[in-house]
Amino acid sequence: xxxxLGIAGATGVTxxxxxxxxxxxxxxxxxxxxxxxxxxxxxxxxxxxxxxxAEAMDEADYSGLDIIISATPSGVAREWVPRMAxxxxxxxxQSSAFRMDPSVPIVVPEVNPEAARDHHGIIAGPxxxxxxxLLAVAGLQRGVGIASIICSxxxxxxxxxxxxxxxxxxxxxxALDQLEALRGHEPLNLPDPEFFPHTLAFNVVPQxxxxxxxxxxxxxxxxxxxxxxxIFGVPDLVVHATAVRVPVLVSHSVSLTLSLxxxxxxxxxxxxxxxxxxxxxxDDPQSAAYPMPIDAAGxxxxxxxxxxxxxxxxNGLALFASGDNLRKGNAxxxxxxxxxxxx
Amino acid sequence: xxxxLGIAGATGVTxxxxxxxxxxxxxxxxxxxxxxxxxxxxxxxxxxxxxxxAEAMDEADYSGLDIIISATPSGVAREWVPRMAxxxxxxxxQSSAFRMDPSVPIVVPEVNPEAARDHHGIIAGPxxxxxxxLLAVAGLQRGVGIASIICSxxxxxxxxxxxxxxxxxxxxxxALDQLEALRGHEPLNLPDPEFFPHTLAFNVVPQxxxxxxxxxxxxxxxxxxxxxxxIFGVPDLVVHATAVRVPVLVSHSVSLTLSLxxxxxxxxxxxxxxxxxxxxxxDDPQSAAYPMPIDAAGxxxxxxxxxxxxxxxxNGLALFASGDNLRKGNAxxxxxxxxxxxx
Numbered sequence: 001x002x003x004x005l006g007i008a009g010a011t012g013v014t015x016x017x018x019x020x021x022x023x024x025x026x027x028x029x030x031x032x033x034x035x036x037x038x039x040x041x042x043x044x045x046x047x048x049x050x051x052x053x054a055e056a057m058d059e060a061d062y063s064g065l066d067i068i069i070s071a072t073p074s075g076v077a078r079e080w081v082p083r084m085a086x087x088x089x090x091x092x093x094q095s096s097a098f099r100m101d102p103s104v105p106i107v108v109p110e111v112n113p114e115a116a117r118d119h120h121g122i123i124a125g126p127x128x129x130x131x132x133x134l135l136a137v138a139g140l141q142r143g144v145g146i147a148s149i150i151c152s153x154x155x156x157x158x159x160x161x162x163x164x165x166x167x168x169x170x171x172x173x174x175a176l177d178q179l180e181a182l183r184g185h186e187p188l189n190l191p192d193p194e195f196f197p198h199t200l201a202f203n204v205v206p207q208x209x210x211x212x213x214x215x216x217x218x219x220x221x222x223x224x225x226x227x228x229x230x231i232f233g234v235p236d237l238v239v240h241a242t243a244v245r246v247p248v249l250v251s252h253s254v255s256l257t258l259s260l261x262x263x264x265x266x267x268x269x270x271x272x273x274x275x276x277x278x279x280x281x282x283d284d285p286q287s288a289a290y291p292m293p294i295d296a297a298g299x300x301x302x303x304x305x306x307x308x309x310x311x312x313x314x315n316g317l318a319l320f321a322s323g324d325n326l327r328k329g330n331a332x333x334x335x336x337x338x339x340x341x342x343x
Numbered sequence: 344x345x346x347x348l349g350i351a352g353a354t355g356v357t358x359x360x361x362x363x364x365x366x367x368x369x370x371x372x373x374x375x376x377x378x379x380x381x382x383x384x385x386x387x388x389x390x391x392x393x394x395x396x397a398e399a400m401d402e403a404d405y406s407g408l409d410i411i412i413s414a415t416p417s418g419v420a421r422e423w424v425p426r427m428a429x430x431x432x433x434x435x436x437q438s439s440a441f442r443m444d445p446s447v448p449i450v451v452p453e454v455n456p457e458a459a460r461d462h463h464g465i466i467a468g469p470x471x472x473x474x475x476x477l478l479a480v481a482g483l484q485r486g487v488g489i490a491s492i493i494c495s496x497x498x499x500x501x502x503x504x505x506x507x508x509x510x511x512x513x514x515x516x517x518a519l520d521q522l523e524a525l526r527g528h529e530p531l532n533l534p535d536p537e538f539f540p541h542t543l544a545f546n547v548v549p550q551x552x553x554x555x556x557x558x559x560x561x562x563x564x565x566x567x568x569x570x571x572x573x574i575f576g577v578p579d580l581v582v583h584a585t586a587v588r589v590p591v592l593v594s595h596s597v598s599l600t601l602s603l604x605x606x607x608x609x610x611x612x613x614x615x616x617x618x619x620x621x622x623x624x625x626d627d628p629q630s631a632a633y634p635m636p637i638d639a640a641g642x643x644x645x646x647x648x649x650x651x652x653x654x655x656x657x658n659g660l661a662l663f664a665s666g667d668n669l670r671k672g673n674a675x676x677x678x679x680x681x682x683x684x685x686x
Binding site: 148150152154158169172173176179182183184185188197198199202203204205206207211213216217218238240242244246247248249250251253255257259266285286288290291292293294296297298299305306307308310311312313316318320322324 | 491493495497501512515516519522525526527528531540541542545546547548549550554556559560561581583585587589590591592593594596598600602609628629631633634635636637639640641642648649650651653654655656659661663665667
């Protein structure tokens with residue numbers, strides 16, 4: 001089956017990676033249309049040797065399409081995704097806008113492909129910071145069951161989009177000429193960051209997204225538990241996350257402490273983890289082999305390693321994972337869902 | 344009392360920071376001698392308007408000194424610290440060489456100053472990755488008691504010394520010209536790292552120090568529990584650490600999950616944490632105020648914030664802390680111990 005496909009938010013970094021993944025996977029594109037904000041409309045992107053001009057979202061007719069992959073921010077998605085779906089195509093929405101809507105499944109094809117059948121025009125993808133630990137522990141959830149997860153993240157800058165990446169690179173270049181300032185011996189002189197609350201150049205910032213009025217938990221941290229519960233179908237799973245941005249361009253990493261439903265040795269855990277599609281165990285610390293963002297960037301698998309017993313929580317297991325947030329947490333997952341719908 | 348002081352490892356980055364802190368604190372130096380490896384001997388360092396030539400450690404006579412602060416790697420310390428102590432001066436050793444020796448106290452002056460009285464010529468400082476979480480939780484240990492700590496670290500490059508910092512800066516400069524490689528779209532072309540198992544340029548590496556034969560736990564991770572037990576004097580404290588290096592020049596950060604001896608509200612916890620000397624609570628996430636390495640670098644206080652209840656461990660509390668690893672974890676602590684000895 002050949003697909004008439006639309007991509008909304010096509011000129012952003014996720015749109016770019018989506019086009020790359022469509023080619024990599026030989027996705028059967030019959031017709032491709034690109035949608036973007038009015039500001040970026042007219043911008044031409046290459047796909048399969050052709051140039052395609054992006055159409056303004058508020059002027060487009062969506063009725064001739066089978067599927068739209070929407071990679072816009074959630075504010076934009078909230079307004080436009082329902083309109084696109086009403087026009088006919090199934091919309092695979094990467095934003096958080098509809099994830100908690102009971103009529104919208106969150107689909108991670110390796111984990112809950114059956115949920116894709118129950119859509120009412122909109123299918124959500126997981127948050128990128130949910131997707132990496134979700135895949136990392138999916139084999140343990142299937143094989144043993146997980147009672148709770150403590151997560152400290154090491155999230156890359158690209159989660160905040162293309163302009164945020166450019167700002168970070170600019171700051172990093174300028175900061176490298178101010179080494180005494182980076183050591184705290186004199187003030188650091190950088191432009192005010194526009195896309196982050198503080199500069200990320202050689203810094204670590206324990207804030208991703210925002211803190212709602214009166215809350216000590218960021219929106220990013222708050223997403224993980226309900227999304228994991230919904231995707232795994234385990235309503236009593238407890239997740240406590242600390243979301244931290246680090247000076248890395250692509251790939252999110254997480255340090256996880258799991259409490260499992262029964263005791264599992266690290267060897268057994270590695271086998272369960274690695275038996276899951278989309279996951280690769282890299283765990284030979286003696287040979288300096290473990291997950292790192294630099295190795296996870298640009299590949300489809302989530303890398304898992306540093307698997308150890310944890311003595312503090314019941315049936316405790318610690319692990320470290322890295323995954324390309326633009327791929328599994330985003331564009332790759334969307335294309336996989338599109339494959340499910342058409343396969 | 345004025346002190347005849349020696350600094351071993353004076354030409355390294357910790358030696359440099361030690362000299363800076365002696366000046367900042369107006370430490371009463373009567374005579375200052377600097378010791379270093381044969382390779383760096385003769386190098387001249389400035390202190391109080393004078394230039395002092397570093398002496399080769401294996402040719403020096405240590406007998407005329409009151410105190411030596413030793414900032415050498417542990418292999419060097421193992422050989423030289425006992426010889427220095429035999430010559431007369433009390434040696435404050437920053438390395439891990441003697442920390443677990445029952446006759447050597449590990450002293451953190453804010454926490455266990457009384458232990459400094461029980462030395463037999465050698466006093467150890469804590470590991471830098473122990474010092475930051477130790478100070479962060481010291482008020483909770485004193486006020487409530489801590490049963491266990493889960494720690495994921497975000498450790499800076501400077502923990503590995505001056506040459507490691509230079510290598511990192513060189514890699515970072517080169518990597519900034521290879522953004523497509525950092526995104527995983529083409530191979531990254533960097534010199535082989537000499538001081539780390541993998542490059543840290545825009546990468547995260549879940550290895551600090553080394554993994555002993557047959558162990559899934561790095562030497563850095565293994566230090567934290569016994570050091571905290573010894574300094575706090577709590578032999579049944581359980582600590583599980585995941586030590587991760589991040590692309591930051593100075594300051595170690597940690598994401599901690601504590602299980603306390605009784606339930607404590609975040610407000611009560613912040614009060615206890617902030618009541619401790621050497622600690623500053625920075626915890627107003629709505630205003631983007633929380634600990635960050637860039638703010639902790641160059642100051643004495645350990646910064647603590649993101650204090651929240653954790654629902655997973657009994658009486659659970661989560662927090663995030665940043666501290667200058669060259670100061671509190673190292674040079675500052677050593678100078679404070681020297682002040683204890685002379686005060």
